Amino acid sequence: MLRLYGIAARAWMNRYNSDTAERRQARAAVAEQQPAVVVTGGSRGIGFEIARTFVANGHHVLIIARGAPALTAAAADLNGIYNGRCHTVALDVTAPDAAARIDEALRRAGLYCEVLVNNAATGVSGPFAENADSDLDALTVLNVAALTRLMHSVLPQMLARGSGGVISLASLGGYVPGPHQAAYYASKAYVVSLSEAVAAEISGRGVNICVVAPGPVDTRFHENMGAERAIYRRVLPALTPEDVAAVAYRGFTNGQRVVVPGLHYRLAFLALRLLPHFISVPLTGIILKNPQR
Ligand SMILES: NC(=O)c1ccc[n+]([C@@H]2O[C@H](COP(=O)([O-])OP(=O)(O)OC[C@H]3O[C@@H](n4cnc5c(N)ncnc54)[C@H](OP(=O)(O)O)[C@@H]3O)[C@@H](O)[C@H]2O)c1
Secondary structure, three states, rough: OOOHHHHHHHHHOOOOOOOHHHHHHHHOOOOOOOOEEEEOOOHHHHHHHHHHHHHHHHEEEEEEEEEHHHHHHHHHHHHHHHOEEEEEEEEEOOOOOOOHHHHHHHHHOOOEEEOOOOOOOOOOOOOHOOOHHHHHHHHHHHHHHHHHHHHHHHHHHHHHHOOEEEEEEEHHHHOOOOOOOOHHHHHHHHHHHHHHHHHOOOOOOOOOEEEEOOOOOOHHHHHHHOOOOHHHHHOOEEOHHHHHHHHHHHHHHOOOOOOOOOHHHHHHHHHHHHHHHHHHHHHHHHHHHOOOO
């Protein structure tokens, strides 16, 4: 059933995908290179597991993070099993020249970007009025500006070739305003909106835009944003990064535009779409609150 859905989805995505001269030219331009999956924030957590899943399915990956030691360790881990298919570039993706440096790293490795996984993000918790300016700036620059720039930089070539796609990590939090994580939830609503709008614009041109919206996942993310003691960490079951990666990979390859890992979180997703905000927003605020603050 899922396979039939995948075939139908791909046929629909490719309905305008005729083999034009421009397309042949764009493909010929990368004929000497290998396609690669570029994963921002690929050194740990969900990004690392998505990289592992693509490598395990025969792809080359380029993983990106700021911290070189963790990146090197992650690549050694993957290359230990899938010899030579994991490449790295230590880079802050908020740098103005990030896209150019990713291109350069790909070229040096004989690769081109076939799939971008826009995964790196940061969170800020606590009452918005008390958040530090520097934390809010770091969040919008990474979660919104860098994600937009990277997607914008890879799309023209993908469209010219009529293949590939972008997977962006949003969150269930992208579907409801989140008191006590206001800016983080708002940034994920941006990711959902951007991805779905671009997907509609380029529908039928062979390029898949997929947004992944997990509930809480067991990674360092919550601790790093000072939310480890918030109520949701105790009451909501956490997904594993491996589960999220497997569902994201399957959803993307089947041409799905929105992927929500976990049956219980698919039900929560449905509830968030149906409930009016005067109910869902205060409830979300209750579970996002850190009672010790
Ligand atoms: N964990 C959850 O519960 C959850 C739920 C829903 C959605 N998500 C989303 O899933 C994605 C991944 O989350 P995660 O939990 O796996 O996070 P994580 O464990 O904190 O990993 C974040 C990754 O991003 C990298 N990174 C951070 N800032 C960067 C920058 N400026 N430039 C390049 N790389 C950077 C980190 O490495 P360096 O620090 O070395 O740069 C690390 O590799 C995020 O978009 C998050 O919003 C997470």
